[in-house]
Amino acid sequence: MMLPAPNLDDRTFQQLVDDAKRFIADRCPTWTNHNVSDPGVTLVETFAWMTDLLLYRLNRVPDRNYVRFLDLVGVRLFPPVAARAEVSFRLSAQQDATVRIAKGTVVSTRRTATERAIEFTTMADLDIVPARSVVVASSVDGETLRDHTRELGFGSGFACFDERPKAGDALYIGFDRPAPSLIVLLRFTCMVSGHGIDPLRPPLRWEAWDGRRWSRCSLEQDTTNGLNTTGVIELHLPRTHGVRDVGGVTSAWLRCRVVERRGVPAYRESPRIVSVVGAAVGGDVDAVHGAQVAGAVLGISEGVAGQTFRLSQVPVPTTSEPIVIEVSADDTRRNALPAGLPSASPAALPTTAPTGSVAVPAGDGSAPDSPDGNGNGSGAGTETADGWSVWQLVDSFASSGPDDRHVMVDPTTGVVGFGPLVRLADGSVRQYGAVPPKGSVVRVRPYQTGGGRIGNVVARSLNTLRSSIPYVAAVYNRQPASGGVDGETIEEAKVRGPLALRHRDRAVTAEDFEVLARQAAPETARVRCVVEESGQDAGAVRVLVVPRAAGADGRLALTELVVPDTTGEAIRGYLDARRVVGVRVSVEPPRYVGVTVVARLRCAATAHPDRVREDALTALYRFLNPVSGGPDGTGWPFGRAVHVGDVFGVLQAVSGVAYVDEALLFQANPVTRERFSRVERLDLPPTSLVFSFEHQIDAVRAQAAG
Template sequence: MPLPAPNLDDRKFQDIVDEAKRLIPRYCPEWTNHNVSDPGVALIELFAWMSEMVLFRVNQVPERLYVHFLNLVGIEPFPPSVARTDLTFWLSAVLEQPVVVPLGTEVMTAAGASSGAAEAVVFSTVEELVIEPPDLKTARTVTADGERVVDVWDDLRFSVEGVPCFASSELTPGDTFCLGFAKSLAGVVLRLTITAQAEGIGVDPKNPPLVWEVWSGEAWIAVPVHDDSTGGLNREGEVVLLVPRAHELLSIGNTPAYWLRARLLAPHPGQPTYQAPPRLRSVQAEALGGTISAEHAEIVPGETIGRSDGVPGQAFSATRAPVLPRREGETVRVVDNDGTAEWIEVDDFTTSGPNDPHYVWESGTGTVRFGPRVRYRNGSVRQHGQIPRDGAQIVVSGYRHGGGGRGNVGARTLTVMRSTVPYVRGVANLRPAVGGVDAETVAEAMTRGPLTLRTGQRAVTAGDYERLALESSNEVARTRCLPAPRGNGAVRLLVVPHVRGVPVDHTLDDFAIGNELMAVIRDHMDAHRLVGTTMEVTTPYYQGVSVVALVHAGPGRPADLVRQRAVEAITRFVNPLTGGSEGTGWPFDADLNAAVITQLLESVDGLERVEEALLFQFDLRTGRRISGARDVIRLDAHSLFLAAAPQVIVR
């Protein structure tokens, strides 16, 4: 519900007329005819109508004042959240010494690169990247059951015949060939130069039943293959791997090392597999680059934002807004005749005394505020926070500017480096940037405000859990709280993250919750839930739905255009974020039937009539239908629909 605005005057037209008539005997006793036909009464009604219009205007509280009301109760609009992605830096040559990409290295999109950064989207690295040459020190083959471990390091280096890639001649799925390194390969772009002979015949060189993996500390995780010219380890060539930024120590065969392994997979139906193990004669490892995390942020150097006049409640604005959450070293300094003093940022001035060098830095607007002087009900006056001396300069040491949906750029768009790095020839983001959400609007804050005030920041009811989860991050789009399946008073919190782009491009992986967002939600909920309450944060089960429709286009309407509009309408309607009749996301517990799809398609421009519409359950992982045609698909309490592979036949 919205925050109820205070009515400064709640009188209506009839109230004003009645009040004026009651005053007639006092001020004009000779006026005795109070009928509607009397000219005086007509004037009263005219002025009553005009007064009601004035009162209506008086009662409209401007948004600016509404924001001040929210601030008075400690509710401020959320600042924008930052889009993040991984940047891969490519070396100009294979080197024997480490290459360092400094913290804060800025990379931007090609758009606007020639005309300046005003139109470009700028990302900066959040850590220092050190690209070190890999040190390959051992090799093992391990059977699928783990009982047989063979040291093949010497044979790999010195044997003319080489070594079989897998330990068991039966080629059991799960057999592995392991390479051990002295140092972690986390984030390294690794090139394996392989010499092999074509004994692993029978496979499709472009689709071998093979996966590369590294140990993350908890599990073996897949390593993306950037390029493979070996045909599945069957010939001389190179394998370029993008090692994830998690690679930990593990012991295999009593040998601790940082392991990289090639694991044999069970072939898919119709996929050819090996008839004999590939035989390797040599393996050489080199670093071609490295990957590091980056965020949508432009580093702004230190600047003077104003000069103090010695009065309470001063406010100064940074040049660029919004301002991202401050890191170490990003602060406000006050420069006066006594020198430079570094002040302390606080969330508010509630506990600040008159001598505490505190300030508040609003991320959304970039405004730096100093403590106010407050008069209390008993007449006493207290200064909350120290006041900078008259004439003192207010200086920010530097900050980061960015955030918002603008940072959700596509893959391979961050390709321009703002400054050169020695031995680095280029950079790219191999995956899209995600997580950028615009700042909360006043309307959204007005909706959230009363919900926050009602419960006092404590999770008691299901609605409290849902509201607090929405407050935890701008990246949270929808929530639902249900009893956990195991019972015992536990609750399950279902979270749907924001997904950018058009619904027709949405996939199941887009609705996954990243580790950073999951940690933010859990930490926020742990701080507000009741002691003893067990909580599980997860995503809904996304039930894939494939719609097959036979429709007829209107005369003169292009079939391709009608088909495109119909597919877009289906994917938008059957979607966790844009679906449903209100366009705010498919409702929980709402089933889907073919009649609703028929009505939806009949509203598509250029479509004359719908001959037939069928629904199929769809496995979003395998990309296959898992049921026959149905008129209705049921949805349980823990699930949401997601359209997949719609087929529209236009006649």
């Protein structure tokens, strides 16, 4: 089966002839005889025939050659981006000693007969320390601390809030040590006394001191019905949980605070607690999609310029740690290869990095000693304690001197290249980047491979531990993995290539900032550049970034639209090295304006109202979506107003809807959950996007005729 040939120029023979005749009429109006019998027209048709043959040959250029053409002008295919997820490790029971989850631990989805397992690798060590509760107290005025530790387990318990609980009353639980990133299980023995609340939605908020402020804790489960019945509460603590003095007592504090929420009933009487015991039973750690590849010898240097090697497994996702290339020193060459290994064959090395070694590459390709921000400078690599030198990763050898230990790595193809020897116009030669000595061993440290959209797995799907760890009973991801993006295709590179040549890797126009921001962080869904035209910030450039978030049926949580710190720093550093001198650049999310639709639908006689209601809600959430909504399905346009007519059109197109009886449009605040007055048109500033918030649909059957 032959591959389809690309059509780089689709003009036919007749179109070429017609174009030539139009040029004749424009440049030589006195030539009016365009019949085929005219000798001049015969020449035109002859050259059109020759051009048609050239176009035919040009269209047979394969994609591999096209990639090489792009590589010559400095355009390389983007590697995939690996998805990230927070993985929770749950112990079988609280332990008396610290349990360590080592960096590089692999968890995966469950393998089935039709789907292979998707692996994630932890990015840091996780120490589950044996933290336990030692102090229980309460406060009703925000200052005075009432210690109830001695009252635990006796009598009818104690009132954890004021007699008539009010916002700000708090129950404090102090631990003997900080428990950063850990899962804490609190076992309560309570008496039914906290009347007036909805047990499924108690007006409570759990917080922990993170070293600077009280940070909200993620609630895993609560079986106490608002501190009214005996049960457990499981919390995920922040990563910087620390010690603080509260009311003269120093401890690693948690607190349960009474809050006011719209539509949530308040306490009429304080709950009473008989006993409470807390302990750390697990922890959370970030993991990235991909498999860990052991370090390996890439080959032996021949001492010539421009020598290349190749990684054994590709691609290398952009969100993983930078690849580290090492070259053996003179006195370590004979001991660099394992015994019995041929000099040209690669071999596996220990997965641990050499002692005392330091990785110098930065995530955006720049280095600390790079004067131009492009990873090019006078750095000479880093010597390690065991005689190996770490060579600095660069994007180009353009500014590399003959003594600079620079190396280029293509994460898509896995090609590792050293500096070339270039002949100059005067006949002399110049070496760009140092050349590894002849006979030296070139090796790569352990790195990661993988990435792509396949890593955007749903919540609770990372439930398999690939290696046995003592006391670990379960592993899971509470939130869906996000950020995974497939590698760039050739068709996408064909579109980006001319743009890259036009702005020449420099940010001058607003479009340049948008293109470069996508290059720095391909995992983003949308990028918009806005220039302030007035005020004290006139001339400043604001780069608005929308992260990639899928959501179920278009429904997004506001937390899914938060730009990760790593993404923001990568974009900011990439643009800062390419901006015009004097231009101020800020990277931030757009302002999200909440919108709520309240509608009543009349269903067709054969339609089921519940099904119509769910379909209508799905249609609204998908249409009023900042990532994938809007009229063209590419995200709600920046600054586009929301009309009630848009809502009527979306609802009327839902299958089973006879007609839309009524549709109301409200602006809402998704943070405070406040709904404002009704509007016919919701105007958005140029830096804002719409955000769907708690739409309400009432679907009823249409009345029968007569």
